[in-house]
Amino acid sequence: MKSEIQLSTPNPAGLARRKFLNTAALAGLSLGTVACADKKSENVAGPASAPSTDGAHGGASVHLKPGELDTYYGIWSGGHTGDMRILGLPSGRELLRIPCFVPDALVGWGITNESKAIMGTKADGSLRYTVGDSHHTHASYKDGNYDGRYSWINDKINSRIARVRLDYFICDKITQLPNVQGFHGIFPDKRDPVDPAINYTTRVFCGGEFAIPLPNTGSEDASKYRSLFSCVDAETMEVRWQVLIDGNCDLVATSFDGKLAATNQYNTEMGAHYEDMMAAERDACLFYNVARIEAAVKAGKFKTIGKSKVPVVDGTREANSDPKTALTAYVSVPKNPHGVNATPDQKYFICAGKLSPTGTVIELAKVLDWFDGKLEKLDSAIVAEVELGLGPLHTAFDGRGNAYTTLFLDSQVVKWNIEAAIKFHNGDKSAKYVVDRIDVQYQPGHVNASQSETIAADGKYLAVGCKFSKDRFLPVGPLHAENEQLIDISGEKMVLLADHPVRGEPHDFIIFKRDLVKPKQVYSLDDFPNAIKDPKESGVFRQGKKVTVKMTSQAPAFSLREFTVKKGDQVTLILTNLDKIEDLTHGFAIPNYNVNFIVNPQETASVTFLADEPGVYWCYCTHFCHALHLEMRTRMIVEA
Ligand code: K7E
Ligand code: CUA
Numbered sequence: 001m002k003s004e005i006q007l008s009t010p011n012p013a014g015l016a017r018r019k020f021l022n023t024a025a026l027a028g029l030s031l032g033t034v035a036c037a038d039k040k041s042e043n044v045a046g047p048a049s050a051p052s053t054d055g056a057h058g059g060a061s062v063h064l065k066p067g068e069l070d071t072y073y074g075i076w077s078g079g080h081t082g083d084m085r086i087l088g089l090p091s092g093r094e095l096l097r098i099p100c101f102v103p104d105a106l107v108g109w110g111i112t113n114e115s116k117a118i119m120g121t122k123a124d125g126s127l128r129y130t131v132g133d134s135h136h137t138h139a140s141y142k143d144g145n146y147d148g149r150y151s152w153i154n155d156k157i158n159s160r161i162a163r164v165r166l167d168y169f170i171c172d173k174i175t176q177l178p179n180v181q182g183f184h185g186i187f188p189d190k191r192d193p194v195d196p197a198i199n200y201t202t203r204v205f206c207g208g209e210f211a212i213p214l215p216n217t218g219s220e221d222a223s224k225y226r227s228l229f230s231c232v233d234a235e236t237m238e239v240r241w242q243v244l245i246d247g248n249c250d251l252v253a254t255s256f257d258g259k260l261a262a263t264n265q266y267n268t269e270m271g272a273h274y275e276d277m278m279a280a281e282r283d284a285c286l287f288y289n290v291a292r293i294e295a296a297v298k299a300g301k302f303k304t305i306g307k308s309k310v311p312v313v314d315g316t317r318e319a320n321s322d323p324k325t326a327l328t329a330y331v332s333v334p335k336n337p338h339g340v341n342a343t344p345d346q347k348y349f350i351c352a353g354k355l356s357p358t359g360t361v362i363e364l365a366k367v368l369d370w371f372d373g374k375l376e377k378l379d380s381a382i383v384a385e386v387e388l389g390l391g392p393l394h395t396a397f398d399g400r401g402n403a404y405t406t407l408f409l410d411s412q413v414v415k416w417n418i419e420a421a422i423k424f425h426n427g428d429k430s431a432k433y434v435v436d437r438i439d440v441q442y443q444p445g446h447v448n449a450s451q452s453e454t455i456a457a458d459g460k461y462l463a464v465g466c467k468f469s470k471d472r473f474l475p476v477g478p479l480h481a482e483n484e485q486l487i488d489i490s491g492e493k494m495v496l497l498a499d500h501p502v503r504g505e506p507h508d509f510i511i512f513k514r515d516l517v518k519p520k521q522v523y524s525l526d527d528f529p530n531a532i533k534d535p536k537e538s539g540v541f542r543q544g545k546k547v548t549v550k551m552t553s554q555a556p557a558f559s560l561r562e563f564t565v566k567k568g569d570q571v572t573l574i575l576t577n578l579d580k581i582e583d584l585t586h587g588f589a590i591p592n593y594n595v596n597f598i599v600n601p602q603e604t605a606s607v608t609f610l611a612d613e614p615g616v617y618w619c620y621c622t623h624f625c626h627a628l629h630l631e632m633r634t635r636m637i638v639e640a
């Protein structure tokens with residue numbers, strides 16, 4: 001296989017241009033700009049900070065002494081490994097992977113009946129999906145800050161949203177969005193738009209990216225395809241409502257007052273091919289008036305699509321030209337924007353330009369004015385549109401009025417001051433809004449700062465998800481680790497603190513203070529209806545060909561020393577771990593039967609399989625638990 005991407009070729013595409021990129025230039029750039037180590041200063045608009053490798057600056061250090069704990073949690077999406085990852089920061093140490101959309105051999109995700117029920121199965125009991133592509137993860141809010149209840153993550157491939165409980169750090173629910181393809185951006189609301197008592201997350205908004213025939217009959221003309229924006233109930237995880245829109249949704253942002261959600265849209269052209277998607281000079285940041293949409297649903301002003309019962313309201317441009325009744329508002333932003341982020345001062349949403357070198361600042365009060373009929377032209381909600389550099393994608397905040405935007409093509413992060421940008425936009429050309437630039441290695445996508453999109457943004461650390469690590473780590477064959485870099489943003493200048501190799505391929509992540517979550521370390525037996533609370537309840541229970549094997553584990557033994565079933569039995573094995581000490585986890589593997597899973601302290605899990613091969617099978621504990629871990633076994637005897 002020959003790659004068009006030559007990593008060592010100097011960039012041919014003229015990155016110094018600070019002009020809007022036209023279609024032809026983009027075609028070149030999209031293939032030619034993976035190279036960036038050769039990027040010289042002529043490509044850099046301002047002086048870039050020299051990378052520092054001393055690992056310390058202004059008191060910030062990524063080096064923790066042995067035994068020292070991190071001060072922040074990071075929640076990372078896993079990309080198309082379909083998992084969520086938990087990191088400690090500033091060390092960057094990966095602490096846990098939480099399987100969501102894709103089976104996982106360590107914990108038996110996709111093997112146990114409990115996890116299969118969450119993942120979804122076909123009629124024959126096999127998993128409906130074994131692939132996933134997670135991009136965005138965001139956690140639940142209360143009073144404008146994370147409350148440590150949940151974090152949600154998307155699966156773009158199969159349009160699923162997973163919820164992770166932040167007490168046990170496990171995925172507990174997955175919902176598939178009806179009539180959606182390419183579910184991409186995700187963001188919980190931060191409070192209720194109507195009820196002041198509800199100052200916490202009750203909705204999660206999901207942007208549908210790919211337009212498809214609705215219903216998806218496969219026969220419609222591409223010009224009639226549409227996308228849906230979905231609202232999922234944070235508790236029940238049911239889809240509450242959807243909005244039919246023009247264009248597509250990419251990422252999602254929500255306002256702190258709960259009134260507005262927005263998605264950036266790169267394909268207002270509704271093109272089916274990439275050239276068509278870049279035809280227009282401007283696209284949109286599409287705002288949703290949450291209270292009005294819910295009022296419309298309540299008033300029965302909706303339709304349903306295909307087999308889905310979810311109410312769908314009309315959010316298309318045509319149906320929403322009158323501000324007094326509009327459910328949606330399409331604010332025009334430059335060409336193919338990527339990313340929309342809410343500033344921690346609660347005032348603005350910022351769209352990055354991607355194909356335009358600009359960042360657009362939209363004032364939320366003005367968008368609300370438009371909905372109230374008090375702002376004549378919607379586009380005057382844009383209070384700044386300033387040049388940042390090439391390929392701006394995502395933006396993070398320090399809580400001191402500065403934004404940090406990744407420049408994919410420039411391989412930089414640019415720090416810029418939002419109020420200065422507004423002044424500049426208003427004609428004060430002396431307003432220096434770019435505060436600093438730093439080279440990153442290389443081609444950054446997501447960026448996030450500690451506590452960034454909360455009212456408690458603390459401006460300490462910035463993590464940058466670099467898509468290419470190129471020369472930063474030992475080569476390990478054709479596939480490289482990605483490079484998550486940590487930058488100290490506590491001072492005026494950004495200082496690079498560390499490179500962290502990371503398995504492909506995280507997109508988004510959040511970073512928050514460790515005391516915002518209260519992890520539980522032992523399950524409760526009562527959480528599991530099928531728990532075997534006493535080893536004396538163990539045994540083999542037969543109902544015709546259906547056999548239930550009940551067993552408990554307590555280091556270093558299983559409650560049954562052996563158990564016998566017959567060839568042709570459908571066996572359900574239930575295992576409760578009666579150990580009570582945190583991390584005293586046992587595994588349970590059955591050779592040749594494709595079974596392995598773990599039970600954490602006081603947890604119950606079960607597997608169901610067909611005993612189709614007679615023989616003796618040593619079932620053993622796969623998770624190191626005790627000095628007699630190797631001896632922790634039981635025999636399954638399958639009689640002919
Ligand atoms: Cu920019 Cu899916 Cu957030 Cu990846 S998206 S980088
Ligand atoms: Cu129980 Cu190892």
Ligand code: CA
Pocket residue numbers: 266267268269277278279280282283335336
């Ligand atoms: Ca476009």
